[in-house]
Amino acid sequence: MSVLGVGIIGFGRIGAEHASWINASQSVRAVAVDDVTPARRALAESRGLRVYADIDAVLADPAIGAVLVSTPTAMHFEHASRALAAGKHVMVEKPMALDLRQSRALVEDAERRGLVLSVFHNRRWDLDYLTVRAAIESGAFGKVINVESRLGQFASCVGPAAREYRPNWRNEGAYGGGGLYDWGSHFIDQLWRLMLPARPLRVYAQLRGNVWSSDCDDFARVLIDFEGGAVGLVEINTTTTRPLPRWHLDGTAGSAFSPFSPEFDTSVWASLRFTPAGQGEGPGGASRTFAPAARGLTETQIWEQFARAVRGEGPPAVSARSVLPTELLMDAARISSREGRAVEVRDAVEWTA
DSSP: OOOEEEEEEOOSHHHHHHHHHHHTSSSEEEEEEEOSOHHHHHHHHHTTOEEESSHHHHHTOTTOSEEEEOSOGGGHHHHHHHHHHTTOEEEEESSSSSSHHHHHHHHHHHHHHTOOEEEEOGGGGOHHHHHHHHHHHTTTTSSEEEEEEEEEOBSOTTTTSOTTSOTTGGGOGGGTOSTIIIIIHHHHHHHHHHHTTSOEEEEEEEEEOOSSOSSSOSEEEEEEEEGGGOEEEEEEESBOSSOOOSEEEEETTEEEEEOOOTTOOHHHHTOOEEEETTOOSSTTOOOEEOOOOOOOOOHHHHHHHHHHHHTTSSOOSSBGGGGHHHHHHHHHHHHHHHHTSOEEOTTSSOOOO
């Protein structure tokens, strides 16, 4: 079996994590890094990677069959486009691009060239999400009425970023900063997939910059109406000292919630406590905690499936086309917040997992 060589464009915190995930596999290998920051290039070199100071050099490296784009969000479209034009298969960190137009252009470009394009939506396999999905599919809730998905903290998204390159970029609109693009892209992706086959109908959103940013959101609330009458909420609130539950669900047969973990521990988020309708939480109540779902794909397994797709042995774990609905919903949220109205989304994309 041939080993797929990967070049990493942007060796920030997440790019360095990807190198570790990749190199835990026998079928994929991180080969080289392109980064504009001398300190990050030095870090890559210390880990045995070839380093380049410009994207053209890494794209010209014959040992590289695929590229990871892990630069700031506003650069994804340019860097992924250039990699595809150079004949490289591409994995893009989430979100795929700034908007649906850019994302669709990347999908069509990759398909036209016969190249694999995937997006690293690894939280499709988070334990809490899989547990919630299994609970809904079990029928325990009856008809689902309401699903709320939240992250709450009093801390900026800047915290985990690499300090050597523009450490505040996650709070800068020009770079694709803000909670909607950050955690919001994961949670919106989870929510619409969770509600299938019911499709989103319309979106209403409130995006505000209150504490950490003035030109993008540190508070994002996105409301989605679904076919059949169910409603969904995604809220990324980095301006609260009292986080609400990670999950809250209501159905005709009962309700459930799971606690928020400031350490982002998905096993805590997966502690989904269910109370049947008409029952209480007291000693005589019938509340119970759902068994956690089976573990999903690891980050390394996502890369291994990408390598199999490059070899023509099946699809990647995340097809780029399956991410277009997520990009549409984020577009609708930005329009809604800017114009103060609900935005219809029903027929804008194909709602398939």
